[in-house]
Amino acid sequence: MTEAAQWMRTGGDESSLPTDLHTERPHPARMYDYFLGGKDNFPADRAAAERAAAGWPNVRKATLENRRFLGRAVRYLAAEAGVRQFLDIGTGIPTANNTHEVAQSVAPDSRVVYVDNDPIVLAHARALLVSTPQGMTSYLDADLRDPEKILEHPDLRSVLDFRQPIALMLIAILHFLPDDQDPYGIVRRLVSSLPSGSYLALTQVTGDFDPFETGRLVQSYRESGVQLQARTHAEVERFFDGLDIVEPGIEVVSEWRPDAAQVERFSRREVSVYGAVARVR
Numbered sequence: 001m002t003e004a005a006q007w008m009r010t011g012g013d014e015s016s017l018p019t020d021l022h023t024e025r026p027h028p029a030r031m032y033d034y035f036l037g038g039k040d041n042f043p044a045d046r047a048a049a050e051r052a053a054a055g056w057p058n059v060r061k062a063t064l065e066n067r068r069f070l071g072r073a074v075r076y077l078a079a080e081a082g083v084r085q086f087l088d089i090g091t092g093i094p095t096a097n098n099t100h101e102v103a104q105s106v107a108p109d110s111r112v113v114y115v116d117n118d119p120i121v122l123a124h125a126r127a128l129l130v131s132t133p134q135g136m137t138s139y140l141d142a143d144l145r146d147p148e149k150i151l152e153h154p155d156l157r158s159v160l161d162f163r164q165p166i167a168l169m170l171i172a173i174l175h176f177l178p179d180d181q182d183p184y185g186i187v188r189r190l191v192s193s194l195p196s197g198s199y200l201a202l203t204q205v206t207g208d209f210d211p212f213e214t215g216r217l218v219q220s221y222r223e224s225g226v227q228l229q230a231r232t233h234a235e236v237e238r239f240f241d242g243l244d245i246v247e248p249g250i251e252v253v254s255e256w257r258p259d260a261a262q263v264e265r266f267s268r269r270e271v272s273v274y275g276a277v278a279r280v281r
């Protein structure tokens with residue numbers, strides 16, 4: 001068991017923090033947790049998140065709509081596309097409507113592998129993400145920048161059958177990989193491992209609607225030591241080269257198959273996160 005997992009088991013007291021959590025520097029998962037109103041964040045995360053919100057006050061609305069997209073995309077994949085296997089890289093700290101909960105509410109036999117590189121995410125995931133008896137959920141401590149390690153991991157292959165369709169979820173993670181870390185090559189490598197009939201779902205921060213303010217967001221993340229890159233519609237489209245993007249195409253997440261019952265609606269400019277789902281031929 002990691003130091004972080006042990007610490008969580010004993011109550012997660014902020015006065016005795018485990019060193020492997022590296023709480024002295026901000027982490028994307030914990031800043032995201034703070035924006036969503038969670039409690040799994042530390043002073044460095046909260047300070048960086050507040051700086052980001054000062055630069056771009058819409059960041060909380062964007063975070064909320066990104067999370068709503070995740071739920072709708074998983075529901076679409078399970079209910080309409082018939083997918084029963086999910087590889088969710090960049091899990092985030094468990095909150096409401098996690099991938100396996102949405103998928104297993106549609107099809108209880110859905111299997112999910114979560115991957116993240118933040119030890120606090122994995123410690124929580126193991127403690128909180130309990131699967132249905134029919135389904136299966138597993139967690140890998142791995143980095144998106146090392147797709148071979150993910151693909152060769154024995155726990156991945158023991159949960160997911162690579163002869164059957166798999167939905168690869170890259171939700172609010174690709175903007176943490178600047179172009180010099182080869183995000184396009186990494187996505188291509190992962191997608192090339194999936195059988196025909198699989199899907200890719202992703203979201204990505206964009207400056208297309210509010211370049212000045214999202215530029216300030218990018219700057220504030222960078223000043224906190226977290227690399228963030230906004231991408232244009234055309235740049236997001238490149239992630240889907242050779243795939244069939246499903247309707248309505250690449251859209252701001254709040255406009256992607258919106259839920260008619262949702263009363264609260266934000267503008268494209270306020271949300272500034274693209275999302276899309278595509279089928280592997």
Ligand SMILES: C[S@@+](CC[C@H](N)C(=O)[O-])C[C@H]1O[C@@H](n2cnc3c(N)ncnc32)[C@H](O)[C@@H]1O
Pocket residue numbers: 028029032066067070089090091092093115116117118121142143144145170171172173176
């Ligand atoms: C903004 S959160 C998104 C969480 C969830 N996917 C969602 O949209 O609600 C980004 C997650 O990606 C993880 N992450 C960032 N860079 C990563 C990397 N290179 N490899 C694996 N996980 C990473 C962070 O630890 C965090 O949990």
